[in-house]
Amino acid sequence: MxxxxxxxxxxxxxxxxxxxxxxxxxxxxxxxxxxxxxxxxxxxxxxxxxxxxxxxxxxxxxxxxxxxxxxxxxxxxxxxxxxxAATQGGTLALPSASRLRSKASTVSISGAVAALLEHASNPALVPLGCAVPDAALLRSHRLDLALARAARQHGDRHNVYGTPRGDPRLRREISRRAMRIGHALSPDDVVITNGCTEAFTLALSAVARPGDTIAVESPTYFGFLHTLEVLGLKVLELPTDPVEGIHIEAFARLLDAGPVAACLLSSSFSNPLGVSMPDARKRELLALLARHGVPLIEDDVYGDIHFARERPTPFIALDGGANTLYCSSFSKSLAPGYRVGWIAPGKYAQQVVDRKLAFSLCSPVLPQVALADFLASGAYDAHMRRLRRLLEENLRHLTRAIEASFPAETRVSRPAGGFALWVELPRGFDSRALFDAALELGICFAPGDVFSASRRFRNCLRLSAGWRWSERIEEGVRRLGQLAGRQHRS
Ligand SMILES: Cc1ncc(COP(=O)(O)O)c(C=O)c1O
CATH class of the missing domain: 1.10.10.10 (Winged helix-like DNA-binding domain superfamily/Winged helix DNA-binding domain)
Structure with a gap:
């Protein structure tokens, strides 16, 4: 193991x-x-x-x-x-490390991403494709009340343009929580965004110009690839190990070979591999990036969904924010529909605020006020304790169901947080064909090729466990495994 x-x-x-x-x-x-x-x-x-x-x-x-x-x-x-740990399977090996691709490439993924998102949000399909917990699991009565109260008591006060940096109370609550990730932030260091997506989009546009190259782990979150495509940026896909994270020595060689404008990582329980790099490797990576003057854009959107006692240390806590733009949101932990995220952009603050003004002027005020009240009430911690237990349990069920029904050669990740598994089938397996066949049976998952600009990982798939485990889901995984087995043998 x-x-x-x-x-x-x-x-x-x-x-x-x-x-x-x-x-x-x-x-x-x-x-x-x-x-x-x-x-x-x-x-x-x-x-x-x-x-x-x-x-x-x-x-x-x-x-x-x-x-x-x-x-x-x-x-x-x-x-x-x-x-x-309950999530360890033990009968299936871990996915293999991805291989080096030494050239940066342009990205053309938007069609595939749009099609996947449409299927993933179809409630008629067994929901293994969606990287967000079910609203029923996330639901917090106290957050509902906070929103209702904010609208009822001060609806007119909040129906205004907010400041581009965002609600001061929410920024204060976020900076207070930053102490728990081991990094001191002041409210002035934080800019509220429309989800983490706007946060990393602002970060990318602050540090890079069209045509520049951005280094990413591989496989990587398809939302990153989509944004890189829209911003006209190229992508350099770094070899990545399912336990150790990106291969630093290979990255060092690539940095010597050509310019890279930024490195963009999903830093805790990455999407889709589920990796959190060990702290020593994180420090090595920070040192390498600092030597080459390359900023790190850290997306820590899954960091609070940790099954171990402590959350992983984010990069920003290890470099004191010297070279890191930290992005996160409440989308995976509490309220994806509120679209509230944030960025701590460090020395790029002015560029980020300028872009926030240009792209969206400000974020909606009411959800920010409700979230500030909710955080101040102390309810977030209890909510997260409950959610972590549920999601860990879900991943355990999903791991077992995969072990029971997928071909014996299947490899699967063992993340210590988040709620998705990366499943690797033998080379030559076609997860696109499996995707089409699964849709016919009313099952949705994310095929591997959307996690790569060079459309690698066709033999892989990402399965999400954000829904409360049920017979319907168990049966969906079983049928998927049978389909995969049939395809593998033919
Ligand atoms: C790594 C990562 N970052 C960001 C997002 C999107 O975050 P938000 O909904 O806050 O924009 C996702 C959603 O899947 C994700 O996996």
Whole structure:
């Protein structure tokens, strides 16, 4: 399972000395999970018990547990201990790392994206194609009340043009929450946007000009590709590992070979691979980008949907915002229909505010006021605790259903957050043909080729688990797996 990752880490480091004691212990735990002695969802022995049993210090055991927690192998439950993460399948391998493509290319994806989004929003289809949780899972009565109250009490006050930077109270609440991601922001550092989509669009247009090249992980979120196409930007698809993230050494070689205007990453539980780069790799990437003067546009829209105790550290917290434009929104966690996102653009603030004025003048005021009230009430944390549990459970069901019905050679991601899985079938498999056949059966998913400008990953698909698990969904996955099996054998 994750043993490979630990070994790969060491190989990547070259001739390094023998592993630390905590790494050895982590490897032992992974082996114990691999051989089935510890099952998904099972509790690990207490830190004290392991410390006594192995004659090592408590802090060494904790270090090993935390390492595995960061890797999504274990989950810490407050006041209860460490558990084997429920989402690990174990019977299917992880997807392969994507390969190097050394040339930047223009993007032409808008038709495919529009067609997919139309199917993905069709309620008649089994919803495995939509990268947003169902409104029924997201629904918060307190947010509904906050919106109703804002409209009832001060409807006329809020029916105005807001400032281009956005509602000051909402910016204050967002900057308060930034402390939890390990980065100090002031309300003046934040610009409210229409979803994360406007945030990364503003960021791209602030740092790049038409014809410039933007480096992205590969596979990458098709919304990034669509925006790059519309802005006339080229894309450089970086080789990406499903656990370690983008291949930094390969990126370094590409940066030596030609100019790159920015790097655009979905940084926590990336869409679609589900990767969160380990902090050490993030630091390496930041150092590389800083050396080449390339800004990083970080999209952290899934960061709050973490199954481990802590959320992944965003890049902005590691470089203090020196070279990072941070983008996020409430779309995946609370209210996609409110269209409220934000950007912390750092030194590009003026360019971003100019563009915000030019593109949309300001964001709608009422949803911002309601969200500010909701955040100030403290209700967001309880809401997120509930949502994380539900989505983790959904991913566990989806993983099991894939294991039970897809061909044995199928590979599948094991994200420690978010709500989508990246599924890889053997080379030569055609997920477009599967997509057409699945639509006929009333099932929608996202075919792999929309996640690449060069239309790679035709043998892959992304399945989302944002809906409450049901017989209908289970049956949809089963039929999809059977279809895939038939196509694979023919
Ligand atoms: C990585 C990523 N960023 C942004 C978005 C869209 O965010 P928003 O609805 O806030 O514009 C999505 C939606 O799928 C996404 O996957």
């Amino acid at each position: 994750n043993t490979g990752t630990l070994q790969r880490n060491r190989q990547a480091a070259g001739n390094v000395p023998a592993p630390h004691r905590y790494e050895q212990l982590a490897e032992l735990i992974v082996d114990t999970i691999d051989n089935g002695t510890l099952a998904p969802g099972e509790r690990l022995p207490s830190v004290r018990a392991v410390s006594e049993q192995h004659g090592i210090s408590i802090s060494t055991v904790l270090q090993a547990y935390r390492l595995l927690e960061d890797r999504g192998v274990l989950v810490a439950r407050p006041q209860s201990g460490f558990y084997v």
